[in-house]
Amino acid sequence: xxxxxxxxxxxxxxxxxxxxxxxxxxxxxxxxxxxxxxxxxxxxxxxxxxxxxxxxxxxxxxxxxxxxxxxxxxxxxxxxxxxxxxxxxxxxxxxxxxxxxxxxxxxxxxxxxxxxxxxxxxxxxxxxxxxxxxxxxxxxxxxxxxxxxxxxxxxxxxxxxxxxxxxxxxxxxxxxxxxxxxxxxxxxxxxxxxxxxxxxxxxxxxxxxxxxxxxxxxxxxxxxxxxxxxxxxxxxxxxxxxxxxxxxxxxxxxxxxxxxxxxxxxxxxxxxxxxxxxxxxxxxxxxxxxxxxxxxxxxxxxxxxxxxxxxxxxxxxxxxxxxxxxxxxxxxxxxxxxxxxxxxxxxxxxxxxxxxxxxxxxxxxxxxxxxxxxxxxxxxxxxxxxxxxxxxxxxxxxxxxxxxxxxxxxxxxxxxxxxxxxxxxxxxxxxxxxxxxxxxxxxxxxxxxxxxxxxxxxxxxx
Amino acid sequence: xxxxxxxxxxxxxxxxxxxxxxxxxxxxxxxxxxxxxxxxxxxxxxxxxxxxxxxxxxxxxxxxxxxxxxxxxxxxxxxxxxxxxxxxxxxxxxxxxxxxxxxxxxxxxxxxxxxxxxxxxxxxxxxxxxxxxxxxxxxxxxxxxxxxxxxxxxxxxxxxxxxxxxxxxxxxxxxxxxxxxxxxxxxxxxxxxxxxxxxxxxxxxxxxxxxxxxxxxxxxxxxxxxxxxxxxxxxxxxxxxxxxxxxxxxxxxxxxxxxxxxxxxxxxxxxxxxxxxxxxxxxxxxxxxxxxxxxxxxxxxxxxxxxxxxxxxxxxxxxxxxxxxxxxxxxxxxxxxxxxxxxxxxxxxxxxxxxxxxxxxxxxxxxxxxxxxxxxxxxxxxxxxxxxxxxxxxxxxxxxxxxxxxxxxxxxxxxxxxxxxxxxxxxxxxxxxxxxxxxxxxxxxxxxxxxxxxxxxxxxxxxxxxxxxxxxxxxxxxxxxxxxxxxx
Numbered sequence: 001x002x003x004x005x006x007x008x009x010x011x012x013x014x015x016x017x018x019x020x021x022x023x024x025x026x027x028x029x030x031x032x033x034x035x036x037x038x039x040x041x042x043x044x045x046x047x048x049x050x051x052x053x054x055x056x057x058x059x060x061x062x063x064x065x066x067x068x069x070x071x072x073x074x075x076x077x078x079x080x081x082x083x084x085x086x087x088x089x090x091x092x093x094x095x096x097x098x099x100x101x102x103x104x105x106x107x108x109x110x111x112x113x114x115x116x117x118x119x120x121x122x123x124x125x126x127x128x129x130x131x132x133x134x135x136x137x138x139x140x141x142x143x144x145x146x147x148x149x150x151x152x153x154x155x156x157x158x159x160x161x162x163x164x165x166x167x168x169x170x171x172x173x174x175x176x177x178x179x180x181x182x183x184x185x186x187x188x189x190x191x192x193x194x195x196x197x198x199x200x201x202x203x204x205x206x207x208x209x210x211x212x213x214x215x216x217x218x219x220x221x222x223x224x225x226x227x228x229x230x231x232x233x234x235x236x237x238x239x240x241x242x243x244x245x246x247x248x249x250x251x252x253x254x255x256x257x258x259x260x261x262x263x264x265x266x267x268x269x270x271x272x273x274x275x276x277x278x279x280x281x282x283x284x285x286x287x288x289x290x291x292x293x294x295x296x297x298x299x300x301x302x303x304x305x306x307x308x309x310x311x312x313x314x315x316x317x318x319x320x321x322x323x324x325x326x327x328x329x330x331x332x333x334x335x336x337x338x339x340x341x342x343x344x345x346x347x348x349x350x351x352x353x354x355x356x357x358x359x360x361x362x363x364x365x366x367x368x369x370x371x372x373x374x375x376x377x378x379x380x381x382x383x384x385x386x387x388x389x390x391x392x393x394x395x396x397x398x399x400x401x402x403x404x405x406x407x408x409x410x411x412x413x414x415x416x417x418x419x420x421x422x423x424x425x426x427x428x429x430x431x432x433x434x435x436x437x438x439x440x441x442x443x444x445x446x447x448x449x450x451x452x453x454x455x456x457x458x459x460x461x462x
Numbered sequence: 463x464x465x466x467x468x469x470x471x472x473x474x475x476x477x478x479x480x481x482x483x484x485x486x487x488x489x490x491x492x493x494x495x496x497x498x499x500x501x502x503x504x505x506x507x508x509x510x511x512x513x514x515x516x517x518x519x520x521x522x523x524x525x526x527x528x529x530x531x532x533x534x535x536x537x538x539x540x541x542x543x544x545x546x547x548x549x550x551x552x553x554x555x556x557x558x559x560x561x562x563x564x565x566x567x568x569x570x571x572x573x574x575x576x577x578x579x580x581x582x583x584x585x586x587x588x589x590x591x592x593x594x595x596x597x598x599x600x601x602x603x604x605x606x607x608x609x610x611x612x613x614x615x616x617x618x619x620x621x622x623x624x625x626x627x628x629x630x631x632x633x634x635x636x637x638x639x640x641x642x643x644x645x646x647x648x649x650x651x652x653x654x655x656x657x658x659x660x661x662x663x664x665x666x667x668x669x670x671x672x673x674x675x676x677x678x679x680x681x682x683x684x685x686x687x688x689x690x691x692x693x694x695x696x697x698x699x700x701x702x703x704x705x706x707x708x709x710x711x712x713x714x715x716x717x718x719x720x721x722x723x724x725x726x727x728x729x730x731x732x733x734x735x736x737x738x739x740x741x742x743x744x745x746x747x748x749x750x751x752x753x754x755x756x757x758x759x760x761x762x763x764x765x766x767x768x769x770x771x772x773x774x775x776x777x778x779x780x781x782x783x784x785x786x787x788x789x790x791x792x793x794x795x796x797x798x799x800x801x802x803x804x805x806x807x808x809x810x811x812x813x814x815x816x817x818x819x820x821x822x823x824x825x826x827x828x829x830x831x832x833x834x835x836x837x838x839x840x841x842x843x844x845x846x847x848x849x850x851x852x853x854x855x856x857x858x859x860x861x862x863x864x865x866x867x868x869x870x871x872x873x874x875x876x877x878x879x880x881x882x883x884x885x886x887x888x889x890x891x892x893x894x895x896x897x898x899x900x901x902x903x904x905x906x907x908x909x910x911x912x913x914x915x916x917x918x919x920x921x922x923x924x925x926x927x928x929x930x931x932x933x934x935x936x937x938x939x940x941x942x943x944x945x946x947x948x949x950x
Contacts, residue, residue, distance in 0.1 A: 369591065369596060378632070398633060413606070418614075450523055450524070450525055
């Protein structure tokens with residue numbers, strides 16, 4: 001609860017901040033400090049200090065440890081994102097304070113979807129996340145591509161929201177309640193109405209997390225949006241979609257998993273396959289990263305298919321590993337002027353720190369041991385093996401992971417093994433320092449994954 | 463304690479080596495620390511026998527049932543010894559080669575040693591997988607940065623090949639893990655798992671592919687000749703001398719005792735692949751003009767024999783494999799050293815452009831002859847005893863239906879290996895000198911030193927192989943008994 005209230009308040013504060021001051025540094029500082037406060041308040045929530053205990057949510061929200069830990073990861077990643085890329089937001093347009101405000105509203109939506117207990121809340125959360133994102137995508141007003149992306153994203157997004165509403169309606173029609181507990185009880189067979197509702201919800205959520213075949217908006221929206229916002233959309237927002245997805249399907253349809261598991265598995269396999277194959281053919285690193293985000297979504301869908309304890313741990317870990325690595329890569333990408341693979345040629349000579357940290361992030365995305373990404377994939381694969389019904393999916397996943405090495409390593413090859421004339425890049429000392437810290441975190445999590453996962457079982461236990 | 467040191471010393475010194483900017487001091491640093499590693503290895507094998515020195519078990523991931531547990535048993539000792547001795551040898555032998563950004567080169571070399579040592583001492587499946595992959599990353603960078611002209615594409619092929627294999631193995635490991643009684647990755651728990659026959663059958667392939675790609679067995683060998691050819695020679699030595707042994711080691715440690723029924727079931731199929739590969743590689747080797755490619759194909763043939771001896775499962779054969787793992791490592795590193803010396807001096811590896819070296823560089827020639835003959839397993843050289851035992855095992859195998867055919871075909875490939883090796887000696891050492899070799903000079907002292915040590919080793923182990931057989935007998939018995947506990 002702490003997070004929902006405070007993030008909404010902070011959003012309003014940021015809006016007014018733009019009225020009172022014109023100094024970009026001041027705005028940025030307020031945002032960074034505010035977000036740090038948000039992180040701390042959420043951590044306190046995990047530790048049992050609830051600031052708003054008196055608020056009666058009438059069972060529509062429930063704050064369990066998975067949701068709260070996920071909030072911490074999402075807010076923490078956003079904080080790192082502010083530190084790394086806050087300066088680059090200034091270059092998008094004049095309304096810096098509003099961008100920060102919109103991001104805080106998105107975070108509020110994230111806090112809702114990680115704790116909803118009622119389909120109404122799910123709908124509300126998803127909308128609170130989506131609407132600010134439409135604006136952020138089109139925030140580069142004079143750029144045609146940005147406009148196109150925003151329009152496309154908006155149309156597709158509202159369409160999928162409509163589908164979701166339809167699904168919720170059908171289920172409400174059968175059960176007479178929005179409450180997930182009520183929906184779950186007595187649902188041992190998929191009657192036609194519930195099955196239709198389930199299908200519509202499955203499609204709508206697949207839209208939101210850009211699973212194949214509902215992914216067509218993703219590359220265009222990610223490519224057209226200002227890069228600094230793509231970084232946010234492709235990481236924190238996307239992972240939040242998964243948390244909602246899994247919470248919804250576990251809460252409502254967990255007992256009838258056997259009847260929709262195969263469908264989910266097929267979507268997963270298609271996502272892995274299309275995402276990875278298409279990423280191979282990209283010439284621009286930014287576009288490659290958007291397809292890679294689809295491919296990684298395929299791995300996160302393993303959690304939906306398996307839906308056991310290991311899958312949940314894996315989801316949490318995936319959220320952290322994927323967000324950290326991708327934010328890091330985008331932060332480096334933002335400094336480049338040429339987004340093609342050739343633009344990275346010879347970067348290692350000019351900017352050894354950027355190249356080395358970027359390599360760590362790419363290795364993590366590829367899932368090489370001793371990086372966080374390895375455990376993310378390990379948990380997902382383990383969850384699916386433990387489930388036992390979808391071994392074919394595990395094999396597909398593994399082969400796709402091998403394909404992903406191809407396009408991630410192309411960047412490494414460009415940076416280290418090819419000679420080129422890289423552009424002059426201006427980076428500050430603190431930027432490099434921060435990148436090193438993130439890379440160190442990625443490696444440490446890769447060696448001691450339980451530092452993060454044990455938080456699920458006890459507060460601040462290493 | 464000792465196994466931990468074997469991992470930590472190269473790791474720390476490798477990381478520190480990134481900070482040393484001067485080429486000379488980086489070289490010295492790498493040599494010194496690898497010497498320290500060697501001393502520690504020898505200490506662990508010869509002096510500190512007590513189990514508490516050779517075992518460490520620290521909890522690592524208690525939730526998953528995985529611990530940082532390392533042990534040195536007979537087989538580990540042998541391969542750690544190989545790694546420990548080979549590194550200083552390689553560094554001294556390639557002392558005069560200069561690299562750009564030398565500190566990074568040596569740092570990555572040492573990090574690769576960490577991975578290798580880790581693989582050989584790990585007694586936890588997850589830890590094993592961890593090091594298995596970690597050994598690969600430095601190799602990837604080493605080959606891609608300092609390799610030959612086609613290095614990027616070739617190394618990439620190598621990386622993707624091995625990565626696919628390792629991931630399949632990871633699935634296998636996870637599967638077995640969920641069927642251990644105590645949900646643990648520990649080797650002892652893995653050995654206790656008794657899976658039904660058909661499950662073992664398909665699990666066998668998950669593991670087998672990973673190891674077959676690493677060894678490499680036909681038809682998964684296509685990365686190997688290219689990678690050996692394009693890598694800087696020091697790296698090729700590590701790859702062919704030590705890293706491919708990871709595959710054989712993996713089969714003996716993680717495949718045979720965990721999934722013996724699968725191994726018996728598919729043994730003949732796998733053995734057929736080995737035999738076909740031996741023959742195929744020998745024929746291709748006869749066509750090569752490039753020395754590096756010739757040795758690469760010859761290595762495929764010899765590794766195929768080791769695979770064969772394992773897959774027909776006989777105690778003598780497996781004992782032979784263990785002995786041969788060590789000796790093949792020594793011999794092939796010796797061969798690479800000679801090739802490196804030739805290439806550095808004449809700028810070519812083509813046999814057609816060489817000739818008449820025997821008159822100009824007698825020491826080099828003697829070395830080449832001895833290591834080449836060791837490579838074809840001539841009696842009195844170290845490889846003889848291993849290959850003899852392996853053939854003995856294959857011939858007398860009780861679990862294979864085709865052991866006679868395997869023996870005959872394997873024997874043919876050994877004859878072929880004698881043909882191409884002697885042909886190589888003839889072309890390089892005898893005949894008329896070419897324009898390149900007319901002004902050849904003999905080798906330097908450090909090179910002579912390494913080669914002389916190798917030479918003495920080759921002969922001593924060829925004449926008196928008893929200690930090595932004694933040392934590994936225990937390990938063979940252990941593997942063998944583990945396999946037969948699970949008789950269906």
